[in-house]
């Protein structure tokens with residue numbers, strides 16, 4: 001089917017009067033099977049930017065949560081206030097309490113709303129950790145098997161364990177796959193599972209190699225140089241026609257990817273539209 005994806009919340013905005021940037025991600029998906037929202041940003045940008053972009057958030061028929069972090073879930077409140085009753089697709093770990101230990105402070109970084117409040121605003125949670133179709137030709141990866149030995153996750157993203165903290169493996173991280181005439185269209189949230197693990201899982205599950213587009217957060221920003229280079233080398237082995245990076249990719253990795261992917265590379269910031 002056809003897809004039109006518009007970035008509504010992202011870390012950067014260029015030449016779009018009235019729009020604002022925030023550390024976060026939200027992508028509005030218009031498909032022949034209806035409109036969906038992947039993530040909601042931190043919540044400061046989504047309603048404003050949707051108005052600027054001419055997007056009516058009341059038309060969504062489902063909200064897909066890539067994972068539980070506040071920079072993807074903070075906009076659930078304002079979106080539900082506009083939309084009312086709607087299905088929200090997420091992993092069963094969605095409401096876990098997790099923290100960042102970056103810097104010297106321990107900071108809560110999970111969903112910034114209690115579940116009953118979101119349900120009172122209209123959310124019906126559809127939890128699954130499986131690779132699943134939520135509409136014809138629209139798939140969610142569910143939990144992504146960790147296969148590479150170099151996509152290691154973040155030591156400073158943690159969950160409580162006894163008296164202390166242990167690394168959060170962020171099993172709830174998932175991505176979106178749309179089948180189009182041009183090939184697979186992959187939308188990443190933060191990709192904490194690792195972009196190579198994620199794309200390998202998608203190619204295997206879909207039984208198709210050709211990926212027309214990969215857009216969204218690659219999580220190749222906050223990684224070691226060794227991991228970045230191994231991931232970029234492995235990424236080049238996939239059959240990817242267009243690569244549009246956002247959010248947790250960072251300028252250093254983005255510039256590396258621009259060099260490697262040439263004309264196939266682009267930025268996905270607030271207002272970018274990608275169609276297939």
Ligand SMILES: [Fe+2]
Pocket residue numbers: 067069190192
């Ligand atoms: Fe995240």
Ligand SMILES: [Fe+2]
Pocket residue numbers: 024025069071072189190217247248
């Ligand atoms: Fe994120």
